[in-house]
Amino acid sequence: MGDMQGRSQGHSQGRSQGLVVRDLEKHFGGVQAVCGVDFSVQPGECVALIGPNGAGKSTTFACIAGQHAPSSGQVLWQGETLNALQPAQRLQRGIARTFQVAQIFEALTVLQNVQLLLPATPVMSPLQVLDKQEPSAALALLARVGLQTQAGQAARQLSYGAKKRLELAMALAGLRAGPGLLLLDEPAAGLAPSERAELMQLVRSLAHDAVAHARLAVLYTEHNMDAVFGIADRVLVLMEGRLVASGTAEEVASNTVVLTHYLGRSFGKKGAVGHA
Ligand code: ADP
Numbered sequence: 267m268g269d270m271q272g273r274s275q276g277h278s279q280g281r282s283q284g285l286v287v288r289d290l291e292k293h294f295g296g297v298q299a300v301c302g303v304d305f306s307v308q309p310g311e312c313v314a315l316i317g318p319n320g321a322g323k324s325t326t327f328a329c330i331a332g333q334h335a336p337s338s339g340q341v342l343w344q345g346e347t348l349n350a351l352q353p354a355q356r357l358q359r360g361i362a363r364t365f366q367v368a369q370i371f372e373a374l375t376v377l378q379n380v381q382l383l384l385p386a387t388p389v390m391s392p393l394q395v396l397d398k399q400e401p402s403a404a405l406a407l408l409a410r411v412g413l414q415t416q417a418g419q420a421a422r423q424l425s426y427g428a429k430k431r432l433e434l435a436m437a438l439a440g441l442r443a444g445p446g447l448l449l450l451d452e453p454a455a456g457l458a459p460s461e462r463a464e465l466m467q468l469v470r471s472l473a474h475d476a477v478a479h480a481r482l483a484v485l486y487t488e489h490n491m492d493a494v495f496g497i498a499d500r501v502l503v504l505m506e507g508r509l510v511a512s513g514t515a516e517e518v519a520s521n522t523v524v525l526t527h528y529l530g531r532s533f534g535k536k537g538a539v540g541h542a
């Protein structure tokens with residue numbers, strides 16, 4: 267965060283909409299996890315951030331969501347710099363995230379998990395929220411992710427795929443009306459192929475169809491190519507902390523650098539792109 271002011275050259279672009287990541291760097295001691303990454307994501311866009319293990323995907327995410335402070339560079343949302351804001355303050359501005367391993371409250375019902383995350387008046391304790399919160403808003407979100415019939419079940423009884431859907435509904439519950447940014451770290455990790463495809467269609471629909479009367483900017487990480495074809499409008503390829511390619515899934519999958527150092531030269535040759 268140290269040299270935020272020193273890099274104020276691009277101030278005039280400060281009013282651009284959506285997410286803008288500018289010259290982002292993050293090091294952990296001597297490990298340069300992210301080195302000078304630039305990209306943007308507009309509301310209504312579904313963008314994938316892909317790359318091999320250790321490429322810096324989760325670190326980039328954590329810098330956007332607020333778990334990590336960037337070493338330098340800027341993260342802007344709707345023209346406002348986020349660098350100094352805590353995750354909760356980012357959530358108030360419409361930025362929600364999920365984690366690689368689903369994080370839900372196993373002992374509560376599916377409905378209660380979503381109710382807990384809906385904005386409450388400040389004087390309500392979590393238990394009062396469960397008591398007083400109208401279930402209709404939570405039910406609408408469960409319907410959005412295809413879990414309405416499981417609302418009364420204990421969350422621990424859900425399949426892992428359904429838990430990932432529940433986590434999405436919980437992330438949506440934290441957002442207020444208006445433009446939002448949804449950050450999903452490997453949303454389909456650990457799922458069977460059929461469940462993966464369905465979940466990724468849902469992820470795509472969250473960017474393309476309005477949620478609470480606004481379209482979301484969706485940025486997700488992934489390391490398998492099957493989750494980007496037909497899903498992401500744009501794919502960013504990160505390797506060793508740097509963006510090495512961006513474009514449609516087809517474009518990056520035929521990029522020489524990406525093929526040589528990440529996907530492997532035989533990728534897609536047999537016409538089977540879903541096998542990676
Ligand atoms: P990806 O999500 O693409 O697999 P990460 O962002 O998790 O990659 O990691 C990028 C690099 O930063 C790796 O070399 C990793 O070991 C390192 N790294 C990530 N988090 C930390 C941390 N908290 N402390 C030290 N090194 C880290």
Ligand code: MG
Nearest residue numbers: 323324325366
């Ligand atoms: Mg990761």
